[in-house]
Amino acid sequence: MLACGPGGSHLRTLRSTPARDGFRMPAEYERHDGCWMLWPERPDIWRAGAKPAQAAFAAVAAAIQSSEPVTVGASAAQYENACARLPSGVRVVELSMNDAWARDTGPTVVVDANGRRRGVDWPFNAWGGLGGGLYFPWDLDDAVAGKILQVERLDRYRAPFVLEGGAIHVDGQGTCLTTEECLLNANRNPRLSRAEVEQGLREYLGVSKVIWLGQGAYLDETGGHIDELACFVKPGHVLLTWTEDRRDPQYAISRDALARLTAARDARGRRLTVHKILQPGPLNMTEEEAALIDLRRGSRPRLAGERLCASYVNFYVGNRAVVMPRLDPRRDAAAGRILKRLFPGRRVIGVDTREVLLGGGNIHCITQQIPRAVAPRR
């Protein structure tokens, strides 16, 4: 599964771990050098030849670019088209991929106290491999993180276990938030116990405490990523997707998450303040939308009527702006007000991203921050 064999280039692949070398994953709300995205093109995932999704991705890129530099990886076949559709100033680089989820296939960049940065390249198996993964093959996706790290001239750690970036959130102060549904799923790392997965997170994220939620958001096709369910908005504060409808299966999931969060302590021993944000919808795929998606052997069919996993928690925190999905006219404004209150130093920019939702994720799933190096203390 290694993107590149041992002993070759790939800048340098380190044999140690981030924690052992004094590195940690910064929180998304710490400073960034910029943001990476990938350009969608698969007609079996994105309707109408991916043209509506490409417009949505370009709008997301434009919103993030108002706050920090954006790089978009595009396949050779789509490179010219990506250049033409993306706003001026976005950097486009050639990058082959199986699909366009930079959060899950991109690297996790870690920093140390001496101003250095490195990248964690997680093995990727399309959210479950042959036991429930969303498409086959996923070889190009598994190479994405390594390629991004080379463009950024960052040495890498190749983690020894499967993980997608959307499966974790950190507070930047030693705490990781994740779900049992995803990380303990037999289709990710069947031979690892909970204790071993926790140890892996400690080693590769530089955290000392893992808070386990149970299930991810209802019908999340990734198998329960944290990034549709809850996230840190600052140390000690978690935002949780919510519904008041007891008949909605999301209700029990959010209630259970709230109970676990309320009972938890973070790495510094603090209790967590939990903020709720009402989910949009429920939203379902229409006949018209489903009719424009190709069928393909090896890819999960995307069918009319199926409920979409929609959550306002799936936003991106840029240096000066929070970029949030606009999904439901009855709920968008209230969600925006909550984010404005939780991120007082940042603008909140809403982008219409139903087209991203149709592909199975949202703004957080299609972005990956490159943290800024932390200036060394004298």
Place this chain on the structure above:
Amino acid sequence: MLACGPGGSHLRTLRSTPARDGFRMPAEYERHDGCWMLWPERPDIWRAGAKPAQAAFAAVAAAIQSSEPVTVGASAAQYENACARLPSGVRVVELSMNDAWARDTGPTVVVDANGRRRGVDWPFNAWGGLGGGLYFPWDLDDAVAGKILQVERLDRYRAPFVLEGGAIHVDGQGTCLTTEECLLNANRNPRLSRAEVEQGLREYLGVSKVIWLGQGAYLDETGGHIDELACFVKPGHVLLTWTEDRRDPQYAISRDALARLTAARDARGRRLTVHKILQPGPLNMTEEEAALIDLRRGSRPRLAGERLCASYVNFYVGNRAVVMPRLDPRRDAAAGRILKRLFPGRRVIGVDTREVLLGGGNIHCITQQIPRAVAPRR
């Protein structure tokens, strides 16, 4: 022929010219940030599926890396193999191409006095387009410079005339050296007069004087590139490939070049000192070599017995090393001594590059420096 349409990304495409904006092309012997190369793979140009050429390119990359950072662009299909064969520390980025001549398809990076850098992206037509070009199509090659500039985050000028980087040398002090055979060839810019080409060089290289030699080196399949014939080794000093064999067609070419160089003045009004370097060989393609090259419609056949255009002038000047081709055991050592004398502050590293020669060029042709920004004066 534009790599990307107007109005889209490509960072920024500037409507002005380098000279108008105060930019100039630095000489190769000025300081670099690093060097770009491209990874060979075409079996109709590189024998034995390009494996021997890949080994030679990797050896060139290793030699240059001893002196400055190296980036190698490789196609998606060859990315993993390039990583495995290149030395650790070389940055590999995905880049599609028609062939691997970074000198000719890469950008010319220009600098100004305020510490800024930009790139010139020259239209490329495979050394002569449909009127004598070496292969068809060349669309991916024409996009290479723009892609490299995006990776390097440099805004670009798209030049309005065809030029390859191997067709020009500059002294960094206002003088450009080129050949009539190449730049005035009807298969490059048939509608431009000599005066118009000169004006283009002034605008896009920031030079004030163009010194025209006549023919390029004998049988140079590019159509007379300067970089097999002569180059600046410092301001006021030119190195010229030479033979004492009057029956060799190269003799008259080098004699004519010497006469023109001796008569010329550079941009600062200096006479030029000309240093001679004896050519290797003559060298010819063997039966064994030709037998392992694919035939392909649209590509110039590469046949047993044909003389190869071999010259020691086709070296690369890195920050701390000059990397020169080793081509002929009877001549390599003497050539190395000349380069050592002309570049006293640098090591001279010889690399066996017959495999590059078989593809039609040598070390200078497969490399492209990215100059360092010049620190602004206070």
